[in-house]
Amino acid sequence: MGNYLLRRLIVAVPSLLGISLILFVLLALAPGDPFGELASNPNVPPEVREALRAKFGMNDPIMLRYLHWLVAMFQGDWGFSFASRVNVDSLILQRIPTTLYVVGTAQILALAVALPVGVLAARRPYSIFDQIANTFAFIGFSLPTFFTGLLLILIFSVNLGWLPFVYRADLSATGWQWWWESIKQAIMPVMVLGLYQAASYTRYVRSAVLDVIKLDYVTTARSKGLDERKVIIKHVVRNALIPVVTLVALQMPTVFGGAIVTEQIFRIPGIGSLLISAILANDTPVIMAVTFVFACLVVLFNLIADILYGWLDPRISFR
Amino acid sequence: MNERDLRHQIADVKAGRLSRREFVQRMIAVGLTAPMAGAMLAHSGIAVAAEAIPYKPTKAGGGGPLKLLLWQAPTLLNPHFAVGTKDQEACRLFYEPLAGWDKEGNLVPILAAEIPSPENGSLAADGLSVTWKLKQGVKWHDGKPFTADDVIFNWEYANNPETSAVSIGSYKNVKQIEKIDDYTVKLIFPQPTPFWADAFVASYGPIIPKHLFADYIGAKSREAPANLKPVGTGPYVFVDFKPGDTVAGKRNPDYHVPTQPYFDTVEIKGGGDAVSAARAVLQTGEYDYAYNLQVEDEILTKLEAGGQGKTELTLTGNIEYIGLNVTDPNVEVDGEKASLKTKHPLFSDPEVRKAINLLIDRTSVQKFIYGRAGVATPNFLNNPERFRSKNNTFEFSIEKANQILDAAGWKKGSSGVREKDGKPLKFVFQTSINGPRQKNQAIIKQAFQKAGIEVELKSVVASVFFSSDVANPDTYSHFYCDMQMYQTTMPQADPQFFMNQFVSTEAATKENKWQGRNICRWQNKEYDETYKLAQSELDPVKRAAHFIKLNDLVVRDNYVLPEINRLNAIGVKNGMSLYKSGWDNDLAFIASWYRAS
Numbered sequence: 001m002g003n004y005l006l007r008r009l010i011v012a013v014p015s016l017l018g019i020s021l022i023l024f025v026l027l028a029l030a031p032g033d034p035f036g037e038l039a040s041n042p043n044v045p046p047e048v049r050e051a052l053r054a055k056f057g058m059n060d061p062i063m064l065r066y067l068h069w070l071v072a073m074f075q076g077d078w079g080f081s082f083a084s085r086v087n088v089d090s091l092i093l094q095r096i097p098t099t100l101y102v103v104g105t106a107q108i109l110a111l112a113v114a115l116p117v118g119v120l121a122a123r124r125p126y127s128i129f130d131q132i133a134n135t136f137a138f139i140g141f142s143l144p145t146f147f148t149g150l151l152l153i154l155i156f157s158v159n160l161g162w163l164p165f166v167y168r169a170d171l172s173a174t175g176w177q178w179w180w181e182s183i184k185q186a187i188m189p190v191m192v193l194g195l196y197q198a199a200s201y202t203r204y205v206r207s208a209v210l211d212v213i214k215l216d217y218v219t220t221a222r223s224k225g226l227d228e229r230k231v232i233i234k235h236v237v238r239n240a241l242i243p244v245v246t247l248v249a250l251q252m253p254t255v256f257g258g259a260i261v262t263e264q265i266f267r268i269p270g271i272g273s274l275l276i277s278a279i280l281a282n283d284t285p286v287i288m289a290v291t292f293v294f295a296c297l298v299v300l301f302n303l304i305a306d307i308l309y310g311w312l313d314p315r316i317s318f319r
Numbered sequence: 320m321n322e323r324d325l326r327h328q329i330a331d332v333k334a335g336r337l338s339r340r341e342f343v344q345r346m347i348a349v350g351l352t353a354p355m356a357g358a359m360l361a362h363s364g365i366a367v368a369a370e371a372i373p374y375k376p377t378k379a380g381g382g383g384p385l386k387l388l389l390w391q392a393p394t395l396l397n398p399h400f401a402v403g404t405k406d407q408e409a410c411r412l413f414y415e416p417l418a419g420w421d422k423e424g425n426l427v428p429i430l431a432a433e434i435p436s437p438e439n440g441s442l443a444a445d446g447l448s449v450t451w452k453l454k455q456g457v458k459w460h461d462g463k464p465f466t467a468d469d470v471i472f473n474w475e476y477a478n479n480p481e482t483s484a485v486s487i488g489s490y491k492n493v494k495q496i497e498k499i500d501d502y503t504v505k506l507i508f509p510q511p512t513p514f515w516a517d518a519f520v521a522s523y524g525p526i527i528p529k530h531l532f533a534d535y536i537g538a539k540s541r542e543a544p545a546n547l548k549p550v551g552t553g554p555y556v557f558v559d560f561k562p563g564d565t566v567a568g569k570r571n572p573d574y575h576v577p578t579q580p581y582f583d584t585v586e587i588k589g590g591g592d593a594v595s596a597a598r599a600v601l602q603t604g605e606y607d608y609a610y611n612l613q614v615e616d617e618i619l620t621k622l623e624a625g626g627q628g629k630t631e632l633t634l635t636g637n638i639e640y641i642g643l644n645v646t647d648p649n650v651e652v653d654g655e656k657a658s659l660k661t662k663h664p665l666f667s668d669p670e671v672r673k674a675i676n677l678l679i680d681r682t683s684v685q686k687f688i689y690g691r692a693g694v695a696t697p698n699f700l701n702n703p704e705r706f707r708s709k710n711n712t713f714e715f716s717i718e719k720a721n722q723i724l725d726a727a728g729w730k731k732g733s734s735g736v737r738e739k740d741g742k743p744l745k746f747v748f749q750t751s752i753n754g755p756r757q758k759n760q761a762i763i764k765q766a767f768q769k770a771g772i773e774v775e776l777k778s779v780v781a782s783v784f785f786s787s788d789v790a791n792p793d794t795y796s797h798f799y800c801d802m803q804m805y806q807t808t809m810p811q812a813d814p815q816f817f818m819n820q821f822v823s824t825e826a827a828t829k830e831n832k833w834q835g836r837n838i839c840r841w842q843n844k845e846y847d848e849t850y851k852l853a854q855s856e857l858d859p860v861k862r863a864a865h866f867i868k869l870n871d872l873v874v875r876d877n878y879v880l881p882e883i884n885r886l887n888a889i890g891v892k893n894g895m896s897l898y899k900s901g902w903d904n905d906l907a908f909i910a911s912w913y914r915a916s
Contacts, residue, residue: 047480091562094562158625165605267595281394
């Protein structure tokens with residue numbers, strides 16, 4: 001096990017290096033310029049723009065810039081944003097709580113909906129409940145979040161006036177009022193993200209349970225006269241969840257990475273909106289940091305998924 | 320309109336035959352700005368006290384929270400680094416300049432005790448210096464007094480190239496600042512400077528405190544803690560800032576105008592898009608104000624039906640125009656496309672340009688695309704609708720265009736496309752990707768087809784089109800295309816910087832890495848000479864006449880075809896009284912905003 005972990009971690013290093021190199025080169029070659037806005041402003045002399053480019057090291061060759069970035073990254077210096085001249089790590093830290101709150105809650109909601117619905121649907125395949133669940137799951141993941149987001153805004157903010165559609169990270173209220181307002185403003189984004197995710201989880205859970213429920217050992221358990229609940233929870237679900245756990249583990253990086261579209265619609269100051277505004281402003285250090293952290297998380301959670309897999313299914317051994 | 324006409328009109332104002340407002344409108348119609356018109360009147364002895372900014376509350380505070388929505392989020396709070404208007408606006412909550420521009424183009428003192436003028440002796444007759452008297456008793460938010468040293472420091476700070484301040488353009492023209500006493504400074508210019516109200520005024524003018532920034536001048540400028548925690552003299556005291564998201568402030572109890580500000584707290588929320596920002600003010604009333612609503616008028620009208628707020632429009636100098644390439648983008652000379660050594664094969668025929676100008680249906684573009692937020696115009700920097708310049712008019716006539724082209728020998732071929740000497744009248748027309756612009760392209764293409772001109776439409780992603788990337792041939796400044804359309808903005812109240820975009824030496828070429836501002840590469844000797852005269856002319860009336868001539872020279876050569884003068888639309892919640900000028904930032908006078916209950 002220890003050996004296996006070590007080997008996986010060592011393998012992760014070159015893949016992360018490769019990812020960072022590809023990201024960096026792609027960003028450097030992509031069209032656009034962080035000082036584009038200055039270009040159309042007659043009050044800013046071109047020399048200033050040139051000086052800024054030189055100061056931020058944008059005129060160096062790509063490989064040299066990459067090396068600078070890599071060395072600094074290893075020393076814990078993530079660079080600073082061209083747009084706000086603030087250190088990238090503090091920008092990211094500022095936004096992590098909001099993203100964890102909104103996207104994390106959405107994931108929990110998704111699991112809370114998908115697990116019972118998926119299991120119940122699989123227990124009686126092609127029953128009316130299964131048909132309904134399937135239809136909703138199908139609709140759920142066919143509708144893009146930008147559409148459901150706007151739909152909810154139209155219904156709950158514009159027509160009914162119940163919920164705000166601008167998310168505020170620093171609410172002025174205190175005490176219970178604060179809690180109430182934070183919950184109220186998160187309802188719509190959490191619903192949009194959670195239900196979308198729930199739809200696809202439901203289908204996975206259903207098919208995983210269906211695979212297991214017909215196996216001989218389940219029939220054996222039933223014929224032993226075990227309580228149906230016990231059969232489902234102890235014998236079926238436990239085994240059926242192995243692929244689902246992997247799936248959920250691989251979804252975890254997005255909890256940190258944020259949801260770009262939904263964050264934009266509801267103006268949630270999370271990682272996703274940081275990434276998109278950095279991309280629009282050609283703010284390379286921020287884009288690099290966010291995408292690289294995301295890549296690290298994907299590698300990490302892949303490893304965690306593999307380890308969980310072995311733990312849940314003793315037939316798999318680490319070699 | 321020449322110098323004599325101008326003097327006549329000024330005399331009319333003096334005699335009361337022409338209202339001041341009307342005069343300003345007329346000046347705007349011939350391509351000047353309101354501040355220039357104001358300067359002319361002041362110079363001619365028509366001293367007008369700046370219009371009082373409406374403010375009803377009798378004491379400061381008690382207004383509750385003020386919620387502002389900027390769909391582009393502020394990313395920094397140092398006015399010397401403020402790249403876009405989003406950052407400048409946010410800075411104005413905390414920092415203030417010596418003076419700002421009001422609606423009519425008059426200077427309004429903010430941190431200054433009075434506006435310099437020849438009458439009070441603070442404006443040198445030779446144009447080489449100006450003396451500012453500072454308001455006394457103003458305190459920084461941390462209690463330290465605001466003095467002349469702070470003003471001088473800001474000039475040193477911005478002027479140091481190592482600081483890399485974007486405000487350097489406004490300060491590099493000041494040679495020296497003398498401290499007369501603690502509350503008086505004298506700015507000395509290297510040459511006669513007609514536009515002296517640049518440094519320390521309006522958007523690039525806000526003053527930062529010396530005692531907090533003195534250690535961070537030059538290369539260390541990024542490290543100043545106060546970059547993120549501003550300490551200013553403004554109506555609101557800093558509370559919190561999350562770059563790219565929110566800015567929060569609370570009322571400054573020691574504000575130097577004792578009855579202001581009205582609101583107890585202020586919050587700027589950023590991010591999202593313009594349409595939903597409009598919705599949050601006009602339809603649901605969640606916010607009090609939304610800036611720069613670049614949204615189709617049709618949508619704004621629909622949202623206004625929500626009854627929570629309305630759209631307010633302000634005149635600006637921003638112009639959507641079509642440029643014809645003077646050089647040939649399809650021929651390479653010395654490794655450079657669209658070199659100054661070439662001539663465009665089609666547009667070098669003035670009759671073709673004249674016909675193209677007749678084929679732009681400005682009225683329809685205004686009516687069907689921009690609505691209230693745009694005014695069709697033949698001039699490069701104005702708003703003609705009521706006061707259309709006598710000099711320039713526009714017309715849409717396919718018939719006339721056909722006649723002109725026929726007469727010039729461009730005959731229709733078998734395919735219906737005109738040609739002459741084997742050159743078909745066929746070219747490429749590019750712009751940035753943006754809903755209204757693609758509709759605009761379609762309207763133009765339709766008219767061109769009817770006149771036997773074939774045009775291929777091209778649209779480039781805005782972030783590429785407007786970038787200064789030297790290696791990318793699709794940027795607007797490379798202009799490797801025959802015809803292009805975009806908006807050029809006028810961030811300053813004086814047209815001097817604005818009009819340098821047609822000076823010959825500004826032509827965007829490989830040599831200056833396409834950083835020159837003359838994008839069409841239009842060169843004209845008379846223009847260059849007139850521009851030089853305007854640069855150093857001290858008499859505002861003569862100077863204005865020069866600028867009018869500059870405008871006419873460009874427009875009449877038909878390489879640069881102005882189309883729509885775009886207005887600035889903002890969303891305002893019902894009951895809010897907010898004073899806003901088109902010649903300064905939206906939040907320039909935020910201290911005077913209030914809610915009439």
